[in-house]
Amino acid sequence: MLGLSTVLPSDPVKLITFALCIIGLFLATIFVVAFKPKAGESTTLQAYLKFFYACFVKPHSGDGTGNQQDALESFYKAQAEVYDATRVRLLRGREDLLGLVAAQLKYRTEAGLISQRPVWVDIGGGTGHNVEQMGAFLSVPDFFRAVYIVDLSPSLCSMAEKRFARLGWKNVKVICQDARKFRLHEHEQEARKRKELILRGQIVRDLDENADAGGAELVTMSYALSMVPEFYPVIDSISSLLSPNGVVGVVDFYVQNQVEYQSRNYTGGAIDRHVMWISRVFWRTWFEIDRVNLEAARRDYLEYRFGTVLSINTRNNFFGVKLPYYIWVGCSKETGASSAKLAEIDAAATESPYLSALDLQTGPAQSDIELRSKAYESAIVNLQSSLPLPATWYQNHHWRIHYDDTLLKHTRFNNSYIYAFTWEDDRADARLLKVRPDDVILAITSAGDNILSFALEHPRRIHAVDLNPTQNHLLELKVAAFTALGYSDIWKLFGEGHHANFRDILINKLSPHMSSLAFQHWLSNGTRIFSANKNKGLYYSGGSGNALTLVGWLFRILGLSGEIKKLCAAQTLNEQREIWERSIKSILHSKILTWTVLGNEKWLWKALGVPPAQRDLIEWDHNNMDDFDPEGPFAANTPTNKKDRKKTSEKAQRKSSGHAVYEYVLNTFEPVVTTTLLSTSNHYYLLTLLGHYTPQSHPTYLSPKSHVQLSKPTAFSGLRIHTDEISEVISRMRPNTLTIVVVMDSMDWFPPGGKQAIKQIRGLNRALRVKGRVLLRSAGIEPWYLDVFGELGFSCRRVAVRVPGGCIDRVNMYASTWICTKEVSIEHEDVKASLRKNSMGELKI
Ligand SMILES: C[S@@+](CC[C@H](N)C(=O)[O-])C[C@H]1O[C@@H](n2cnc3c(N)ncnc32)[C@H](O)[C@@H]1O
Ligand SMILES: *[C@@H]1O[C@H](CO)[C@@H](O)[C@H](O)[C@H]1NC(C)=O
Ligand SMILES: *[C@@H]1O[C@H](CO)[C@@H](O)[C@H](O)[C@H]1NC(C)=O
Ligand SMILES: *[C@@H]1O[C@H](CO)[C@@H](O)[C@H](O)[C@H]1NC(C)=O
Helix, strand or coil: CHHHHHHCCCCHHHHHHHHHHHHHHHHHHHHHHHCCCCCCCHHHHHHHHHHHHHHHHCCCCCCCCCCHHHHHHHHHHHHHHHHHHHHCCCCCCHHHHHHHHHHHHHHHHHCCCCCCCCEEEEECCCCCHHHHHHHHCCCHHHHCCEEEEEECCHHHHHHHHHHHHHHCCCCEEEEECCHHHCCHHHCCHHHHHHHHHHHHCCCCCCCCCCCCCCCEEEEEEECCHHHCCCHHHHHHHHHHHEEEEEEEEEEEECCCCHHHHCCCCCCCCCCCCCCCHHHHHHHHHHHHCCCCCCCHHHHHHHHHHEEEEEEEEEEEEECCEEEEEEEEEEEECCCCCCHHHHHHHHHHHHCCCCCCCCCCCCCCCHHHHHCCCHHHHHHHHHHHCCCCCCHHHHCCCCCECCCCCCCHHHHCCCCCCCCCCCCCCHHHHHHHHCCCCCCEEEEECCCCHHHHHHHCCCCCEEEEEECCHHHHHHHHHHHHHHHHCCHHHHHHHHHHCCCCCHHHHHHHHHHHHCCHHHHHHHHHHHHHHHCCCCCCCHHHCHHHHHHHHHHHHHHHHCCCHHHHHHHHHCCCHHHHHHHHHHHHHHHHHCHHHHHHHHCCHHHHHHHHCCCHHHHHHHHHHHHCHHHCCCCCCCCCCCCCCHHHHHHHHHHHHHCCHHHHHHHHHHHHHHHHHHHCCHHHHCHHHHHHHHCCCECCECCHHHCHHHHHHHCCCCCCCCEEEEECCHHHHHHCCCCCCEEEEEEECHHHHCCCCCHHHHHHHHHHHHHEEEEEEEEEEECCCCCCHHHHHHHCCEEEEEEEECCCCCCCCCCCCCCEEEEEEECCCCCHHHHHHHHHHHHHHHHHC
16 A cells, blocks of 8 residues: 555646556557558658657747747647648548538528628638648639638748748738737728728727628638637637628537536537547546647637537547547528518418518517417527527528427437338329419428429428428438439439438538538438448338338248349239239238238337327228228218227227238238339339339439429428427418318327317318318228318318229328318417407507
């Protein structure tokens, strides 16, 4: 005991220093080993030795005056020459940042938000490495009117000057100055003019008389924010430096604890943001040696001072240790935060007419609240607390409506979608609904395929609704892809489900068109999904992907893989039927299979994703099949005999319910194979068997003709993507506005006779215009809730029914399709009252 305590220091601070020394030695060894020169590469080793000497051995104390420039110089002078070579692995994410801001600038220029050649200020730009790297994304001498590199270290500045003399880029200027003191109007003619105008107009924007009045379209800081001792004035100066539609980009190290940011709803998502305790302590202490400060406030203040456009948390795998860094793209907090703009965006989300700005001082009036989206309410709450708006408000497109991603009802989906493809026949929908240009459609998102089909018919507005955020992320990915990519990339992504360069196109092409949450999701999941090996890909991801994998396994175990391939390639219906009859059908019919796989109820329910209420519907029909007459009259609102239903449900329990489902599955599959040709006209089943589409068989949105339509700039201007329950969304719609609602089979999931269905149908009646239609599908031939529709002002018509041996549509999963038309408003008085309130609101404003 005594011996040890004399060897080890007893003071805890000294103990930690001692531990760090050991780790330092360890890292030094790794450096040397990792860069052991191969033949003729001695320069890299020398470079790293110099770097190591300057970082960890050479005392960097400055001249003792505490002046930052001297301290910096003492640090960088010895390594200026080797700076670039040694930072490639340490300062990761710089290329990603440049790609992201370049994409933003290109979009904003094309959209007319930036009207002149942009000015770029790189604060703490060092050797000008970033400016040269930007050449990979745009032509720096042509695109920018001027580029300023501001840095306090003379030795790094002179490296930068040499670089741009060599490149011959005349528009790049190196300013050796403290970032706190840099003012654009001292260098830029136009910034000076604007400044003078403002001073003459006596509008003092800021207490700081020296402050700029905008002028830079791009301000970046890469690994510099953590090195500036006084960061508040630097961040404040960015704010006055930035022109109104300009972009800020920052990449830096950070360490943060969940408790620090979890209550904030304006940071654009927190995937991977939390850093473990040990890592937090280690990196903060470690970087202190080099005067790099990982204080959490640096990042927080940035997020507080600006609007967040995109944000990434990630790790640099630095010689086997994970070093956390972030990439953040922001914009002026005021962009889009004007009350007028907010109200305008909100009006579209709720179908309210856009009238006028809301008076934020007095707060929203009662009547407004009624018709406001939750997103709008959250924006008001944030503005009243002087916080930036949630990130969705700062996006280039207002497709996605803000939602609180921390709520349990969203997180319980575990960041995964259930459907990677939509399982409803869009052609049947189109035929039944005949969409017109003045239609206002609300539909469940699912995988978004049918939303895109609707978009091809140009209705006035489409509201896509899903409670699962990742289903909406998938739709956002598709919409962004159509906005930014050519046909061949679209086909790779969604036709084949593979794209080798997914990460590149996400960052360089898709990022300006996505919300921060969707972007984070695809950045963290997309590469694994799209760049997987040949037998995986998009359609093997998510819940439906598991089902595809299972189907694949099943056929492999049964030795049917070859036959399935032939089935998918068959060129005529006869050929297809023959393959089906000769092998697949008989094996699927065999008793053993039925008994082991299909007879096992639990497995079946899970694999098919059938909820209990829907299962009851299937069983009820199964037991009444004998009484069913498909030709018989099905008048609207046929009253159901309650006693009958009870009697048969008792009967149902006696019969095996596994059998009902087995029958259901066969009734689904057999007619599909015998009446639709997979290789040309049934992409639904082709996909489940092959795992990808083919040029002959694919959803409507994947044709070259659709691409021409959907890549037009206005193709999605009427699209709004809501993340919430249908009932929540329709309850905030202005009454009498929707004309078409597609609820798929979601009503089957409600417990029979329960309040939920009644509430939803009431809500539909309120939100729909008279003669507005609800399209629904059911696993039952005549589901119970149609009675409720009848009681609540609708007339229902069955527009398709599945008879044994026939197909209801190409999916053939549901037993019946219904259109319920709203005939009368049931809440006459309520609606009138709320309209009256609204028009009073108009007069008041
Ligand atoms: C780690 S380097 C990053 C350099 C460059 N941005 C890059 O990514 O390679 C940090 C830079 O910040 C600069 N810096 C630190 N404090 C500064 C200040 N107060 N004003 C201007 N530059 C500063 C340093 O001189 C240094 O070049
Ligand atoms: C957003 O966060 C602020 C601050 O924590 C809070 O006051 C506000 O209620 C939040 N807004 C929403 C919609 O959750
Ligand atoms: C999400 O994960 C939890 C815990 O791992 C699990 O219990 C739950 O069933 C999962 N939810 C879904 C929808 O997969
Ligand atoms: C995305 O990644 C998360 C975390 O790794 C995982 O839980 C989730 O299932 C993934 N989602 C998809 C659709 O692959």
